[in-house]
Amino acid sequence: MKCIFCEIINKNIPSSIVYEDEGVIAFLDINPRTRGHTLVVPKRHVSSLIELSDEEVCELFRDVKKCAELLMKKLGATGFNIGLNNGRSAGQLIEHVHVHILPRYGDEGKGFESAFPIDEELSEKVKNMPKGLIDFSTLP
Ligand code: 5GP
Ligand code: ZN
Secondary structure (H helix, E strand, O other), X not given: OOOHHHHHHOOOOOOOEEEEOOOEEEEXXXXXXXXXOEEEEEOXXXXXXXXXXXXXXXXXXXXXXXXXXXXXXXXXOOEEEEEOOOOHHHOOOOOOOOEEEEEEOOOOOOOHHHOOXXXXXXXXXXXXXXXXXXXXXXXX
């Protein structure tokens, strides 16, 4: 099956482009969650962030920063959230790695807590974990 984001990169599917350079394209999400909701996408097709080289990750996040700055300036956003759904368990629908930038406006918006409320039971256990560099086997 064809990858929608590769089709967008190759301009076979039109999109509203926010920014583009040799290795990365950023375009508006078709189902925006906030005004100016943008997807920043490396042009090489890989599904997971972990498959990108360190250089590609640097390039991607350099451009995430550029786009966030652009969205703040041009749209008057006063903050932004960055998200990356990596893998099916994390809700990734398009299997071409991409970073969401959600410009935010006004005061006292909700952060992660709206999507991920604190797990009070885990919270108590984490507080009682040994401190310093962790031994993963002690993670509750
Ligand atoms: P995720 O894979 O991180 O869950 O989300 C994929 C995102 O891609 C969704 O927010 C969805 O609205 C967006 N999307 C899916 N298809 C298209 C498309 O054809 N064009 C654009 N611009 N965005 C799309
Ligand atoms: Zn692709």
